[in-house]
Amino acid sequence: MGGISEKGMSEWLQNLGVNSVAKINEIGEQVVSDAAEYTPVLTGRLKAAWEMKPISKLGDNLVIKNDVEYASEVEYGGVKNEPRMMLRKALARVPKVITVD
Numbered sequence: 001m002g003g004i005s006e007k008g009m010s011e012w013l014q015n016l017g018v019n020s021v022a023k024i025n026e027i028g029e030q031v032v033s034d035a036a037e038y039t040p041v042l043t044g045r046l047k048a049a050w051e052m053k054p055i056s057k058l059g060d061n062l063v064i065k066n067d068v069e070y071a072s073e074v075e076y077g078g079v080k081n082e083p084r085m086m087l088r089k090a091l092a093r094v095p096k097v098i099t100v101d
Contacts, residue, residue, distance in 0.1 A: 006087060007063050009064065010061055021058060030093075030094075031052075031093075032051065037090075038085070038089045
């Protein structure tokens with residue numbers, strides 16, 4: 001299994017009315033924080049591995065990812081475990097927390 005990432009956030013956020021680089025990066029940081037909070041902890045490695053590549057201009061691709069090799073199995077489930085959906089749960093919160101300036 002490999003890591004997981006979300007790469008289409010900038011365009012999605014702009015479609016929700018967010019048109020500021022700073023606001024997109026702020027929301028991205030919140031998604032990283034929320035995903036970490038939803039991440040189950042055995043050793044802490046998976047929780048600590050969430051990261052974001054911020055954008056520098058509108059149109060850039062905001063990337064949120066976790067490169068731990070078993071991240072996708074924890075996110076989507078596997079033979080021995082139920083899906084935890086850490087990133088999906090964090091992304092689901094975004095429309096609820098957006099305040100457009």
